[in-house]
Amino acid sequence: MSAQILSGKIFASEFKEEAKKQVLALKEQYNITPGLAVIIVGENPASKVYVNNKHRTCEEVGIYSEVISMPADTTKEQLIAKIDELNYRQEIHGILVQLPLPEAITKEEADILNAICPLKDVDGFHPVNVGKLMIGQDDGMIPCTPYGCLKMLQSAKINIDGAHAVIVGRSNIVGKPMGQLLLAQNATVTICHSHTHNLKEICRSADILVAAVGRPHFITADMIKPGATVIDVGINRIAPKKLVGDVDFDNAVEVAGAITPVPGGVGLLTIAMLMQNTINAAKLQLAK
Numbered sequence: 001m002s003a004q005i006l007s008g009k010i011f012a013s014e015f016k017e018e019a020k021k022q023v024l025a026l027k028e029q030y031n032i033t034p035g036l037a038v039i040i041v042g043e044n045p046a047s048k049v050y051v052n053n054k055h056r057t058c059e060e061v062g063i064y065s066e067v068i069s070m071p072a073d074t075t076k077e078q079l080i081a082k083i084d085e086l087n088y089r090q091e092i093h094g095i096l097v098q099l100p101l102p103e104a105i106t107k108e109e110a111d112i113l114n115a116i117c118p119l120k121d122v123d124g125f126h127p128v129n130v131g132k133l134m135i136g137q138d139d140g141m142i143p144c145t146p147y148g149c150l151k152m153l154q155s156a157k158i159n160i161d162g163a164h165a166v167i168v169g170r171s172n173i174v175g176k177p178m179g180q181l182l183l184a185q186n187a188t189v190t191i192c193h194s195h196t197h198n199l200k201e202i203c204r205s206a207d208i209l210v211a212a213v214g215r216p217h218f219i220t221a222d223m224i225k226p227g228a229t230v231i232d233v234g235i236n237r238i239a240p241k242k243l244v245g246d247v248d249f250d251n252a253v254e255v256a257g258a259i260t261p262v263p264g265g266v267g268l269l270t271i272a273m274l275m276q277n278t279i280n281a282a283k284l285q286l287a288k
């Protein structure tokens, strides 16, 4: 039997509809339009595609958005000065600095992200928000990609409580927060990485398998328990117009119980949750 396809398109449109309603309600009750500023530094072509997608989705949902393009030779000080300006602007509720940063300021990434006011940190990368997620305080910002994966699992009524969730990848933006979110929903969580022994066996014991590795076809069908839910976070461009995930989809789909495609999967959820986080940020700032 072939797996249920968890369509990012369908779930994302569901989440965007919810976002639209909240935008209208904020407008009606408080005369506030949520506002998002996205900063893009340098000329990364993939980043440009994502930033355009974000801008377009803001329009769709009724969120005000600004894209701020800065040259590749921008210094850390110049970037932080721009962030500060946005921190003080009342009509901007969310600030996102698109990653990766140009090589010259890659080492400065932590200082740069820490300059974003935690209340406006719609990526959920600021240590204050990371800490809130870790200790279960629910007034922080949750990173968009894992947040979208969780919302999709819940919307698809996939059981998390008591399930073994295996996450391959331990980045701060996907793997670690995904683990925290699933743990908070009472999954038993295993986080794997490049030093993990017996990866295949561990993956095969997963009821929910999340791949966030960044290697095409890394998760093969023999690593999947029959009937498991497989979430493919990976985005790998293997040819100018060919995008694949981390999962060998064509074979995995015959083993899994449910699986997300790439493209048309988690990436769309990420953008939908960015909309939700911008709305959440506007609500938090209203309360301050």
Ligand SMILES: NC(=O)C1=CN([C@@H]2O[C@H](COP(=O)(O)OP(=O)(O)OC[C@H]3O[C@@H](n4cnc5c(N)ncnc54)[C@H](OP(=O)(O)O)[C@@H]3O)[C@@H](O)[C@H]2O)C=CC1
Binding pocket: 145, 168, 169, 170, 171, 172, 173, 174, 175, 192, 193, 194, 195, 196, 199, 212, 213, 214, 215, 233, 234, 235, 236, 266, 267, 268, 270
């Ligand atoms: N769909 C979306 O919205 C998003 C997609 N992505 C995509 O998701 C993927 C992962 O992104 P990100 O988390 O930033 O990636 P990183 O490169 O930051 O992390 C990759 C992780 O995979 C682990 N890994 C690498 N090789 C192996 C291996 N052979 N066995 C086991 N683990 C391994 C690394 O282990 P170690 O720590 O030991 O090095 C690391 O923890 C990328 O394709 C990225 O483009 C990212 C963000 C959003």
Ligand SMILES: Nc1nc(=O)c2c([nH]1)NC[C@@H]1CN(c3ccc(C(=O)N[C@@H](CCC(=O)O)C(=O)O)cc3)C=[N+]21
Binding pocket: 049, 050, 053, 096, 097, 098, 099, 100, 123, 144, 145, 235, 243, 262, 263, 264, 265, 266, 267, 268, 270, 271
């Ligand atoms: N500060 C920051 N926040 C991020 O959330 C962030 C980031 N930097 N840097 C890069 C990663 C990656 N990411 C994606 C967003 C959308 C799609 C997406 O829309 N994907 C579509 C289409 C992709 C395409 O056609 O290229 C799909 O999978 O169907 C993918 C990946 C957000 N990221």
Ligand SMILES: [Mg+2]
Binding pocket: 171, 173
């Ligand atoms: Mg990374």
